[in-house]
Amino acid sequence: MVAKTETFSNPPARDKLLDAAIGLMRDRGYNATTVDHICVEAGVTKGAFFHHFKSKEAIAEAAVDEWCRRRVARYTEDLGDPSDDPLARIDRWLDGLIESVREPVERPVCLLGMLSQEMAGSNSRMRTVCQAKLEGWTGLVAQLLDAARRIHAPRRDFDSLQIGWMLNSLWQGSLLVAKTRRDPEVVANNLRHAKAYIGTLFANG
Amino acid sequence: MVAKTETFSNPPARDKLLDAAIGLMRDRGYNATTVDHICVEAGVTKGAFFHHFKSKEAIAEAAVDEWCRRRVARYTEDLGDPSDDPLARIDRWLDGLIESVREPVERPVCLLGMLSQEMAGSNSRMRTVCQAKLEGWTGLVAQLLDAARRIHAPRRDFDSLQIGWMLNSLWQGSLLVAKTRRDPEVVANNLRHAKAYIGTLFANG
DNA sequence: CGAAAAATACCGACCGGTTGGTATGGTAGC
DNA sequence: GCTACCATACCAACCGGTCGGTATTTTTCG
Numbered sequence: 001m002v003a004k005t006e007t008f009s010n011p012p013a014r015d016k017l018l019d020a021a022i023g024l025m026r027d028r029g030y031n032a033t034t035v036d037h038i039c040v041e042a043g044v045t046k047g048a049f050f051h052h053f054k055s056k057e058a059i060a061e062a063a064v065d066e067w068c069r070r071r072v073a074r075y076t077e078d079l080g081d082p083s084d085d086p087l088a089r090i091d092r093w094l095d096g097l098i099e100s101v102r103e104p105v106e107r108p109v110c111l112l113g114m115l116s117q118e119m120a121g122s123n124s125r126m127r128t129v130c131q132a133k134l135e136g137w138t139g140l141v142a143q144l145l146d147a148a149r150r151i152h153a154p155r156r157d158f159d160s161l162q163i164g165w166m167l168n169s170l171w172q173g174s175l176l177v178a179k180t181r182r183d184p185e186v187v188a189n190n191l192r193h194a195k196a197y198i199g200t201l202f203a204n205g
Numbered sequence: 206m207v208a209k210t211e212t213f214s215n216p217p218a219r220d221k222l223l224d225a226a227i228g229l230m231r232d233r234g235y236n237a238t239t240v241d242h243i244c245v246e247a248g249v250t251k252g253a254f255f256h257h258f259k260s261k262e263a264i265a266e267a268a269v270d271e272w273c274r275r276r277v278a279r280y281t282e283d284l285g286d287p288s289d290d291p292l293a294r295i296d297r298w299l300d301g302l303i304e305s306v307r308e309p310v311e312r313p314v315c316l317l318g319m320l321s322q323e324m325a326g327s328n329s330r331m332r333t334v335c336q337a338k339l340e341g342w343t344g345l346v347a348q349l350l351d352a353a354r355r356i357h358a359p360r361r362d363f364d365s366l367q368i369g370w371m372l373n374s375l376w377q378g379s380l381l382v383a384k385t386r387r388d389p390e391v392v393a394n395n396l397r398h399a400k401a402y403i404g405t406l407f408a409n410g
Numbered sequence: 411c412g413a414a415a416a417a418t419a420c421c422g423a424c425c426g427g428t429t430g431g432t433a434t435g436g437t438a439g440c
Numbered sequence: 441g442c443t444a445c446c447a448t449a450c451c452a453a454c455c456g457g458t459c460g461g462t463a464t465t466t467t468t469c470g
Contacts, residue, residue, distance in 0.1 A: 015448075028327045031236035035430060046431085047446050056430065109326060113381060117322040120385040121314060122233040130385050159394075165382060166395045170371070173378025176318060177370060180325040180335050190371045191366075197402045218420075240456060251457085252421045261456065411470105418465070428455075436447075 014052040016042040021063040026109045029118045030060055030126075043164070060115060061129055067111040068133045074100070075140075086147035087202065093144075094191050101184040108178040108187060110171075117176075138164040140156065145198075153203040170194055210225045219257040219333035221247040226268040231314045235265055235388075265320060266334055272316040273338045279305070295403065298349075299396050302376065306389040311390060313383040315376075322381075343369040350403075358408040368403070375399055 020041035024033040035056050075115050078096030079089045101108040112133055120127040138161065145160035148152040174187040221258045225246035229238040240261050242256050258264040283301030306313040317338050327331040343366065350365035379392040 026326075029234070029236065029323045031234065032323075032327060034428080035324050037429090045447050047448075050431070051445060107326075108336075114322060116385040117319060117381050118234045118237075121312075122229075122237060122379075127322035131387075134382060134385055136271035152410045162394050163398070166375070166398050169391065169395050170375050171378065172381050173376065176322050176325075176377050176381070177339060177374045180321040180332060180339055182332075182336075183369050185372050186374065189367050190374050193368070193402065196242060197398065197405075200402075200405055239454080241454090250421050252459095253419070255457065256419060256421095413470090414468085415466070416465105419463080421460105421462075423459090425458075426456100429453085431453105432449100432450105432451080434447100434449085437445085439444090440442085 010062055013042070013044050013048045016044060017049060017052060017059065018063060018066050021059045022111055024059065025063060026111045026114060029114055031118065053054070057123075057126070060119075060126065064112055064126075064129060064133060068136070070098060071110075071112075072137075072140075079144075085151065086144050087152060087198075090141075090144050090198065091195065092150065094195055098188045098191050101175070101178065101187045108175050108184045110175050113172040113175055115154060116172075138168050140164075141167055148202065153200055155203050156201065158201050164203070167194055214330055218247065218253045220251060222254060222257060222264065223271050226264045227272055227316055229335045230265065230268060231312070231316045231319060233377050234319055235261075236323065262328070262331070265324075265331065268318055269317055269331075269338060270333060273341070276315075276317075277342075277345075284349075290356065291349050291404075292357060292407065295346075295349050295353065296400065303393045303396050306380070306383060306392045313380050313389045315380050317379040318380055321377075322350055337392055339373060343373050345369075353407065359406055360408050361406065368406070372399055 015179045017038060020038045021033070024038060024041060035046065035049060038059070039046055042049075049059075053062065075093060075096070078093050080092055082089075100106055112130060115126060116130040116134070120130060141164035142160040145158075145163055149160065169192055171187075174190045178187050215224040224398060225243045226378055229243060229246060233385070240251065240254055243264070244251050249255075254264075258267065280298060280301070283298050285297055287294075288331075317335060320331060321335040321339070325335060346369035350363075350368055354365065375395055379395045383389045383392050
């Protein structure tokens with residue numbers, strides 16, 4: 001939050017704890033992940049944990065933050081050159097999403113979706129955090145769609161923010177289904193339909 | 206012991222426990238819902254709980270079952286006359302979904318989605334249960350789409366099961382987003398886009 | 411029928427293990 | 441000697457589940 005970040009003198013304990021928390025909470029969720037387990041996974045003791053994070057909830061917040069940071073970094077990479085055709089960038093981005101769940105190491109689980117589902121109804125603080133992340137992501141998509149509209153003739157009017165929310169919802173729901181069915185392919189299929197739908201919004205989609 | 210206020214009119218403790226479990230787990234999820242809390246909410250003791258359900262996991266399974274039973278009952282009602290035009294039935298069904306989240310009393314939360322998200326990754330038994338429910342629901346939608354294809358000329362070929370999964374995914378994701386944003390309207394918007402997309406599948410959509 | 415017997419429904423104190431969190435002490439670098 | 445960093449021991453609350461016992465309903469059988 002402060003301009004002067006502590007990243008330069010960061011011993012690995014905090015990072016290892018964050019990685020462990022992300023991994024465990026992605027698999028089991030918040031409540032089923034214990035502080036002790038995070039410590040074991042990170043290879044540090046509880047003293048280190050509560051030195052770096054004031055509570056379990058605090059590391060969950062930090063984990064969501066870090067998770068979203070990494071996702072955005074990947075999306076930015078997938079989108080490619082900002083001067084390219086926005087529609088092409090959206091296509092590349094969706095293709096990146098499809099590919100990402102196909103990578104064997106990368107289970108089709110989103111920490112943000114997991115914690116939103118589990119905590120939004122009972123923990124107002126985490127709900128707010130997740131809401132902000134969700135809105136940030138959707139806003140990015142909406143900007144891309146707006147940019148596309150400025151270049152391509154829209155076949156019919158549409159609310160880009162609404163489309164953004166639809167894509168976000170479809171993405172989260174797809175991950176849920178893919179995890180439950182143990183079949184990531186549903187994500188690919190769903191996103192293909194999403195691409196087709198976006199195509200119908202533009203004249204030469 | 207206090208005078209029997211309602212014990213005599215056979216108020217099945219099991220039903221009250223199930224209702225309580227559904228309500229609490231829909232709000233807080235599985236792990237954050239304690240057996241004690243379910244008992245208090247149901248107004249029965251722990252003895253009654255473990256008489257009717259052999260474990261906490263068992264009541265979660267039963268709760269999912271009962272929840273899906275109720276949902277299917279509602280969907281069947283919304284679908285209306287089976288001899289009607291399948292496309293009209295699908296439309297009525299989607300409208301029913303939109304309306305359902307607008308009812309103030311009915312928070313936009315699906316127990317099936319909640320437990321799928323929370324447990325599918327760590328509890329293989331519950332994962333299987335949820336998978337079966339998800340597949341049952343999707344199969345129903347696919348049947349409707351197949352029926353529609355038999356009557357209406359499809360503008361282009363499509364896999365009805367795949368469309369079913371997309372609708373299911375979009376529904377679950379929409380609920381997740383609606384809950385996190387505290388705005389059920391996103392569900393309505395998303396389902397409207399889904400209706401539009403289904404329209405593009407048929408000639409006179 | 412009616413009483414004994416058995417199954418069912420429910421109660422609530424209790425238990426062993428777990429949980430998030432604390433208190434305290436140590437150590438390395440400035 | 442001060443601060444950042446980490447280790448160990450410990451705790452009070454809580455959790456899922458057990459258990460011995462009681463009340464009520466259903467079944468068995470003379």
